[in-house]
Structures are given as structure tokens and as C-alpha cells.
Amino acid sequence: ARPFIRRVICIATPHRGSTIASLGIGRVSSMMVKKPQELVELHREMVDCNPGAFFADYSKGLPTTVDILQPNSKSLQAIEHLHPRCTVAMHSVIGNEHQSLTSGPGDCVVSMASAKTSGAVSELIVPATHVRVHHHPLTIDEVEAILTEHLRGSGVQ
Numbered sequence: 001a002r003p004f005i006r007r008v009i010c011i012a013t014p015h016r017g018s019t020i021a022s023l024g025i026g027r028v029s030s031m032m033v034k035k036p037q038e039l040v041e042l043h044r045e046m047v048d049c050n051p052g053a054f055f056a057d058y059s060k061g062l063p064t065t066v067d068i069l070q071p072n073s074k075s076l077q078a079i080e081h082l083h084p085r086c087t088v089a090m091h092s093v094i095g096n097e098h099q100s101l102t103s104g105p106g107d108c109v110v111s112m113a114s115a116k117t118s119g120a121v122s123e124l125i126v127p128a129t130h131v132r133v134h135h136h137p138l139t140i141d142e143v144e145a146i147l148t149e150h151l152r153g154s155g156v157q
Contacts, residue, residue, distance in 0.1 A: 001085050007150050008084065009143060011093045012107055012133045015080060016114040017071035019103045030066040071114075083119070091146050092116065092123045095133035107133055122146070 020026050043062040047054055055074035057063065068075045084090060094115040095107025103111035109130035116123070128136040 003085075005084075005088055006154075007089045007091070007146065009091045009093065009146055010115070010117060010120075011139060011143075012095050012110050012115060012130050013092070013117070014069055014110040014114045015117050017069045017073060017076050018110050018114060019071060019100075020109055021066050021069040022071065026066050026070070030064045033064040033066065035062050035064070089150075090117055090120045091142075092120045093133065093139050093142055094123065094125050095128045095130055096125045097127050097129045097132075 018026075021030075040062050047059050057067070057074055063073075063075065067073065070076070092115065094112055095110065096105050096112055098108040099105050100108075100111065103113070105112045106115065107128065107130040112125070122142075124138065124142045126133050126136045126138045128139070133139055
């Protein structure tokens, strides 16, 4: 926790992962990630020096961000149980331009269920896909309003 962080805006954030990470395209994407050798070696040393201390999906190899975004990822589940300080205002902007047969409504990559976060002080649903939600005029207006509110509350002129 960083005491200077007072506000977080999540835009199309897959808090509970994305089914795409578990599908063929996700697996191929993960295999294409070039991992820095020094991190691979550090990871192996950590696992070897601490037998049984890590989840199996972490112990078998240095995970990529695609691996961590699989809905059944133990790392992602652990992250979900971390809660921001009560002084941090959470905001969510969620894309909703697509209906998936497997994960329901969402932005083609992140389902609405995965993008929602408990404790958010505001939530905006935007009719956009994952690659467009960040550029949607409603998102831009929302971020501007949130930052303006934050600036007013900080006492900075």
C-alpha cells in the first residue's frame, strides 16, 4: 500500500481473468512471450530454494501476464483478495459491446463480471470493445470528471 495513492481508475480491467487467456489464442500468445533470461533464472532459484512454497502454476515456470489472466489462476485469485486501503477511491469503466456464449456480456476480451470490482465508488458501462473502451468519449468524459473531482478534493489550485 502506498499512502499517496488516493484514487484508482480501472478501465476494462480483468479482475477475475479472461476466458481468452485459457483458449488457444491465449496459450499461443503466452508461448510467444520472450522472458528475460535473468528473470527465468531468478524464478528457478526462488522455486528451488523454497520447495512447496509456491502454487503449482507458478512453480512449473515463470508465468506470463497471459498465464496469470486465466480465470483459474491461483495468482489472480490471490490478487483478488487484496483490498485497497479505505482511503482509496476505486472507479470502474467497463466495456459492454459484445455478448459471449461462454462468459456473457463484456468487451470481447473481459466479461462484465470480471471487470466489476467490489467497493467501487463509481462504475460506468461503455458500449465499446476492449480495444476501444479506453478511447470512447464516455470513458474520456468519466476519467476527466473523476480527475477533476480528485483535484478539487486535494486542495490544489
